[in-house]
Amino acid sequence: MRILLVNPNTTRSMTEKAAVAARAVAGPMTEIEAATSLMGPASIEGHYDGALALPGLLDEIRKGEAAGAQAAIIACFDDTGLDAARAMAGIPIVGICESALVTAGFLAQRFTVVTTLERSRVLIEDLAARYGLGHRVKVRAADIPVLELEDEGSGALDKLRRQIERALEEDGAEAIVLGCAGMADLAYALQQAYHVPVIDGVSAAIKQAEALIAQKLTTSKRGSYASPLPKNYTGAMSVFAPE
Amino acid sequence: MRILLVNPNTTRSMTEKAAVAARAVAGPMTEIEAATSLMGPASIEGHYDGALALPGLLDEIRKGEAAGAQAAIIACFDDTGLDAARAMAGIPIVGICESALVTAGFLAQRFTVVTTLERSRVLIEDLAARYGLGHRVKVRAADIPVLELEDEGSGALDKLRRQIERALEEDGAEAIVLGCAGMADLAYALQQAYHVPVIDGVSAAIKQAEALIAQKLTTSKRGSYASPLPKNYTGAMSVFAPE
Amino acid sequence: MRILLVNPNTTRSMTEKAAVAARAVAGPMTEIEAATSLMGPASIEGHYDGALALPGLLDEIRKGEAAGAQAAIIACFDDTGLDAARAMAGIPIVGICESALVTAGFLAQRFTVVTTLERSRVLIEDLAARYGLGHRVKVRAADIPVLELEDEGSGALDKLRRQIERALEEDGAEAIVLGCAGMADLAYALQQAYHVPVIDGVSAAIKQAEALIAQKLTTSKRGSYASPLPKNYTGAMSVFAPE
Amino acid sequence: MRILLVNPNTTRSMTEKAAVAARAVAGPMTEIEAATSLMGPASIEGHYDGALALPGLLDEIRKGEAAGAQAAIIACFDDTGLDAARAMAGIPIVGICESALVTAGFLAQRFTVVTTLERSRVLIEDLAARYGLGHRVKVRAADIPVLELEDEGSGALDKLRRQIERALEEDGAEAIVLGCAGMADLAYALQQAYHVPVIDGVSAAIKQAEALIAQKLTTSKRGSYASPLPKNYTGAMSVFAPE
Amino acid sequence: MRILLVNPNTTRSMTEKAAVAARAVAGPMTEIEAATSLMGPASIEGHYDGALALPGLLDEIRKGEAAGAQAAIIACFDDTGLDAARAMAGIPIVGICESALVTAGFLAQRFTVVTTLERSRVLIEDLAARYGLGHRVKVRAADIPVLELEDEGSGALDKLRRQIERALEEDGAEAIVLGCAGMADLAYALQQAYHVPVIDGVSAAIKQAEALIAQKLTTSKRGSYASPLPKNYTGAMSVFAPE
Amino acid sequence: MRILLVNPNTTRSMTEKAAVAARAVAGPMTEIEAATSLMGPASIEGHYDGALALPGLLDEIRKGEAAGAQAAIIACFDDTGLDAARAMAGIPIVGICESALVTAGFLAQRFTVVTTLERSRVLIEDLAARYGLGHRVKVRAADIPVLELEDEGSGALDKLRRQIERALEEDGAEAIVLGCAGMADLAYALQQAYHVPVIDGVSAAIKQAEALIAQKLTTSKRGSYASPLPKNYTGAMSVFAPE
Structure with missing residues (x-):
């Protein structure tokens, strides 16, 4: 299995950390290809x-699919671009x-997401509501x-522990x-410390991607995620025009 | 009052039709500036x-705000980019x-949106759920x-009437x-024909924008819509980097 | 435009304060007629x-419509009688x-209503739920x-600030x-003090009424708000019998 | 036990029909006092x-409570005035x-209310939502x-059967x-005909009122239903001023 | 009326306490038969x-129905086995x-359940959600x-009061x-102490059972609660095979 | 990895069919042990x-865990006993x-479960609501x-196709x-026939179980799924008493 892990920000060190977490849980037949966005914000x-x-x-997913990826993961906890990627791609997007x-839902009835900044709090609350949780x-x-x-010297871990x-x-x-791809390396130690399940989204997503590939399932092209219709795209976006 | 009406697709004839609808309901002191996106899809x-x-x-809104617009309207029924624009701008975004x-909610307990393509149906259902309706x-x-x-010869009006x-x-x-900015010219005739309120989103949005300006209200910068933090943006997106 | 602003309690000083707030945001072509209920509670x-x-x-709205009002506002934060007025009248009711x-919804993802007494708290929570918020x-x-x-000497403002x-x-x-029509004069100063949007319902309602009139929209008479059927009304209520 | 059954419309024949249904299910120690509103609409x-x-x-409930009723039933399927009566009275209101x-909820997972006119349909849907059903x-x-x-010759029963x-x-x-107090006499025959539970609200309410009295329970006066505060009432409503 | 009160745990003292509460509110014509489960957990x-x-x-309910009970009550606050019993029995199950x-809903807009152990908290929250509350x-x-x-010497009452x-x-x-059948004896004294309605589920259920019997209503056998289909049951469960 | 697949009915042919589906999607290092309940209904x-x-x-899960299973799957679409098994076991239960x-949620915005009998329809609707979908x-x-x-000659497949x-x-x-474990063999052919994703629960569950094992996650023992407290169990159930 070939799974593409896209970091939608442009900070390579985050991509690498996520790739380490991904490879740690991936099955023996799974190859993880990690890509960092080439244009856009650093975080x-x-x-x-x-x-x-x-x-x-979207550019990374398109290239990854063309290069043979069988599923793609969007490694930002905001699930940025999930719907657009599902409409664009022929492979499953996670x-x-x-x-x-979803993973937490198999393990507990009530759970708390700890994320980075206050500005992301309501955004994630609304995602949870969208996913019915x-x-x-x-x-x-x-x-x-x-x-x-x-x-490492930023005190971030202490703030996380307090929450x-x-x-x-x-x-x-x-x-x-x-609640951030950049926390992927911390999950297991925190689980050991607090004696409750601690879930990292990158790890969870790798297993969901493998699950979909193994079941020969991909995004429905009927209704919400129908393939983009051919049309003219203008300016800097013209490279994205669907054919 | 100066209100910016942005058509987020690149088809100028749709911008013009929306601008006509906008000016028809705008107050006597309101100036509508209509802008068409310079990059992206034709629809x-x-x-x-x-x-x-x-x-x-986002580029059009940024330029419009710099040029003195007091509020901006996103003239696509998917409310594309609403959250991002609210975070970016200092003026209210509608x-x-x-x-x-919201306008229909003042007039009726149950109502139906008639939109263009099946692929937009669930998207709008989910928007309605997000807005609590x-x-x-x-x-x-x-x-x-x-x-x-x-x-005009496409038979679109007949299909619309049937639904x-x-x-x-x-x-x-x-x-x-x-359920489409491109239907803005049809509302009043359909209301006369069917004897129920027929609401056009462009017209409704102009009045909401005027309402916010008159009340001296703008987007909260506390929490969800806090201003973007300064950071590096890479590649074609570097022009959008917040300062 | 002629808009009727009805204070459904019998305290004229509240009507006057609401009328001041209303006129401050009304458009240049809007005439506000403020009416105080002639029968019922002082608050x-x-x-x-x-x-x-x-x-x-209902009596004030009926008289106001007969006298040419093009929309009516119910100036009590409980939205008292909103459905009944919509069924009765031919003009939009706000x-x-x-x-x-609804106005707060354009500006923020999460917001708090500060009302007067504990007994109104759940009532307003239920209204918010009804409106999907x-x-x-x-x-x-x-x-x-x-x-x-x-x-002014009651200490009310201090209590409000604390909440x-x-x-x-x-x-x-x-x-x-x-969360009370009687707070209409305080909104702008509080907004300046706390640097977040502070919304007054009377001001918001004036702009919604103007919006509906400008769009030539009125309450649907199909379904929930169908006009009252002619029938006998008895006793003190006989003056309200629909014809 | 003394239970007041108030028909909030002024049609005595409906009161009598409801009283018959009420007495048919009441316990041996229960006395039903049926009252018809003296002012207001015939239906x-x-x-x-x-x-x-x-x-x-409200006037009938106030008089009934003063005369010794231990609970009161509002015999209109819109649950007209339920909250106001609960705030006013010291006895439970049903x-x-x-x-x-609630009764149907003990017997079935999904059920349908059949009411009279289309204009009441959404009103009852909203009541069901309020009650969480x-x-x-x-x-x-x-x-x-x-x-x-x-x-009897109106064909109403046939229309009811069809739905x-x-x-x-x-x-x-x-x-x-x-879904109407005026259907109270039809429930049992319809239940026999269709082999599913058929619930009449008047009968159900009598048993709920008896249940509350037997359990020595009455409306909470803490919060939503706190007793009305003493204040001035004006005009035709002055007789209702709380003391 | 003959009502079966089943304690689904095997502790007879709890059954007896529940039976006392039940008989205190039952109507004069009601006979309460209290049964304790013969197999399963002590609590x-x-x-x-x-x-x-x-x-x-289920065994107790089956025996009770065969012996002439007209309704059965499951005296555990988790509503254990409610759906299964409704499918099995011909009599109403409460x-x-x-x-x-449901009883609290007639008396208050907001209420709190105080139960025994933390592990039951979410379970009851989910029941409340299922019942729409x-x-x-x-x-x-x-x-x-x-x-x-x-x-009595356990300090349980103090813990209850604190919550x-x-x-x-x-x-x-x-x-x-x-929130526990074992608290049935405490309700009235707590109500007197705190001046708010205090509801005991056993008492409430007796009145609901009487209500259903008086209305000649029983569980719908159409859909969710259709009678079990005849089939083979194996091993220790073979005595439960439907015929 | 060792995963226990429990068929909670006593029909071995269904267990075998589910086991075939399970093994078809399981990873190369996964061993599926299929168990059929020894007591209870044939379906x-x-x-x-x-x-x-x-x-x-519960007996099969207990034995399987003791024999070294690292996760268990309950192979009935009603998710029978899911909460009880999670409280009992130390391994994850799926x-x-x-x-x-959950799997369908990664692929489509709207989907339909096709189950066997009408009596299971609402039960599954309620499960979907519980899972937030x-x-x-x-x-x-x-x-x-x-x-x-x-x-095979029963015509079941035709009925399924029609729905x-x-x-x-x-x-x-x-x-x-x-919507039934007994349909596990049909998914792929139906997917090929209808060109939309067709999801089988047994296959989906195997991959979720593998995912949880790979992530070293198991059921939280804090709150809802705390381990059963030691207590006396009576009669035929005494073998289940927690220690």
Whole structure:
């Protein structure tokens, strides 16, 4: 199996960290190809960054599919561009927020997502509601700029721990979901420390992608995700015109 | 008052039709500036077109705000880029789907949106749910490619009428919402024909924009729509980097 | 445009304060006619007062429509009698709670209503749910009897400020909605003080009424709001019998 | 036990029919006192009639409580004035829609309400949603003016049967709820004919009222239903001023 | 009327306490037959105990129906086996959680269930959601093992009081529901102490059972609760095979 | 990896068919152990069969865990006993309905479950709602007794096809979920025939079980699924007493 892991921001160190987490859970026959977006923001913090990450993200998926990937993962917890990618591609597309929440749902009735910045909190609450888990999920922001996760001396881990502890005490959380691709390396140690399931979205997404490939399933092309109709695209976007 | 009306697709005739509808309902002190996206798809039909319309759309809003617009309207019924634009801009941003649904809510308990293609049906159902109106709204697709609305001989109006009639008979619709910016010229005649409110999103959005300006209200910069943080943007997107 | 602003309680000073707020945002061609109910409670605090305010409210709307009003506003945050008025009248009817919540929805993802008494808190929560905004709105009561808002020395403003501060700190509120027509004069100063949108329902409703008139839209008479059927009405209510 | 059964419209024959149904299910120690409103509409068909029925309804409940009633039933399927009566009275107040839906919930997972006129359909759908049963209930209108139920030759029963049959075939209904107090006499025969539970709201409400009295339970006066505050009431409503 | 009250755990003292509560509210013509399960757990604390209580519970209901009971009550607040019993039996089946919540709904807009152990909290939240009352109900666990309720010196009552007080102060609770059959003896004294309705599920269920019998209503056998189809059952379960 | 696949009914041919489907999608390092319940119904058709299947099901899971299984799958589309098994076991437990719906959610926005009998339709609708997918899922019953699926000449496949065709035409289904473990062999051929994703729950569950094992995740023992407390169990159930 060949799975494409796309980091939709342009920071290569995050891609590498996610790729390590991905390879740690992938099956023996799975090859992970990690790609970093070539255009767009260095990190995705809020709706604006997310919007401008889309062309770079879609470009990587298109290239990856052409090169033989059998599924693609969007490694940003906002599930940026998930619907657009599903409409574009012939291969299944998997989001890390969707995967993490679904995985937590097999293990616990109530769980808390700990994410980076306050501006992402409601965005993730709304994703959880879209995936039908609004009544089971709480979201907390740990006040960590995304790129601080790349810097060991930043104190980010302490902030994360503090919110996990509050989730267990105040939210009745039965499991914890790490709400940023940049936290992928921390899940197992936190699980050992707190004795509850701690879910990383990148790991969860790899297994969902493998599951879809093994079942010979791909995105429905009937209705919501019908292939883009051929039409003219103008300017810098003309390279994306569907044929 | 200066209101910017952005057509996020690149088809100028649709911009002009929307601008006519906008000026017909605007107050005497309101100046409508209509802009057409310079990059992206010729029409927005589904999630993929919507994603690639974002850079062009955000660019027009940014330029419009710099030129003195006091509010901006996104003239696509998918409310493409609404959240990103709200995070970016200092002026209020108004979507035409949101405006149309909210307007219908003042007039009827149950209503039906008639949109163009089947691929947009669930997308609009999900928007209605996001705006809290899922239980009051049905959505029907009339099987009309968007650009056929620009062609009088296409039979598009007949298809639209057929779905309105089914909505009244089968859905218990008490009002009709036209689910595409390209239908803005048809609302009043259909209202006269069917004796129920027929709402056009462009017209509705102009009035919402005027309302916000008159009340001296703009997007909250606390939480979800906090201003983008300064960071590096790469490649073709580098022009969008927040400062 | 002629818009009728009905205060459904019998306290004229509240009507006047609401009229001032209304005129401050109304368009240059809009004439506001403010009416005070002639029968019923001096303030509306809970369901019982609301029920007994209905005949007086409906009477003012009927007279106002006969005198040429093109839309009517019910200036009580409980949206008292909204459905009955819509069924009765040929002109559009606008509630101030509905208008305020809808307006906040264009500006923020999460917001808090600060109302007067605890007994109104759940009532407004249920209105928000009815309007589909239950997941986005919290409601707080500031423990202010309605008529204390008419008395500058009452300490009402301090109580209101305290709840706004708690909303910002504890609720994650991105905007504030003032939950009583009697607070209409306070919105702008509070907005300046707290740097978040502060929405007054009377102001919001004026703009919604103007919007409906400009779009030539009125309440659907198909289904829920069909005109009352002619029938016998008995006793003190006989003056209200539909013909 | 003394239970007050209030018909909030002014048609005595409907009161009598409801009283017959009530007495047929009441316990051996229960005394039913049936009262007809003295002011307001001859039938309640839609929101406007409902609003103008309130003073007459509240007046009967106030008199009944003063005369020793231990609970009161509002015998209109719109549950007209339920909240206002609960705030006013010291005795428990029971609605017939609420009672019927709750009773059906003990017997079936999905059920259909068959009501009189189309204008009441959405109103009852919204009541069902308020009572939390929106996902289990469908509502059908049989196109029967309320007072036709008082006229045996009107064909009303045939129309009712037709909708019951459609509910069983098309809605997957497992039980039927009769959606008008004026249908109280028909339930048992329809149940025998269709071999599914057929619930009459008046009968259901009597048993709920007895249940509350036997359990020594009455409306909470904390929060939503706190007693009306003393204040001035003006004009024809002054007789209702709380002390 | 003959009503079967089944305690689905095997602790006779709990059955007796429930029977006392039941007889205190039953009508003069009602005979309560109390049965204790002969196989299964001594108390039901969580999903596992609940599952293993089912054969014993269903056996008692089957025997009770054969012996002439006209309705049966399942006296565990988890409403254990409610759907299975409804499918099996020809008589109406009433759960005590369902009855208590429904009863509270006639008295208050917001209420709190105080139950025994944390492991039952989410289970009851999910029941409340299933019954459509999720938005009106909060659930608190008092950290009381079920059988401590049988031991006066255990301090259980103090723990219960503490959670009731927090519910009134922090949850805005307008009424309290006792979330365990073993608390049936405490309701009235707590109601006197706290001046809000305090509802016991066993008492509530008796009145619902009487209500259904008096209305000649029983479980629908169409759809969800159709009678079990004849088939082979194997091993220890073979005595339960439907014929 | 060792995964236990439990058929909670006692029909071995169904177990074998499910095992074939399971092995077809399992990874190269996965060993599937298929177990058939030794006590209970020959098929699970409705709530009563489901309840009496629990002891046999839990027994197989207990034995399987003791024998070294690292995850267990409950191969009945009702997700019978899922919560009880999660509380009992130390290994993750996966339901086939939950797995199938979650899998469909990665591929389509709207989908239809085609199940066997009408009595299971609402049960599955309620499961979908519990998993948060109520707004995306429709359920159809094909009127096929479960054991007819074991008989090639029964016409079951034709009935199934007819409902799939109606789902595509009438429901706007973008994907199909097969709603019975006994349909596991049909998925791929139906997918080829209808050109939409067709999901089998057994296959989906195997991949979810593998995913959880690979991620070193198991059921949270905090809150809802805390381990059963030691206590006395009586009679035929005494073998299940937790220690």
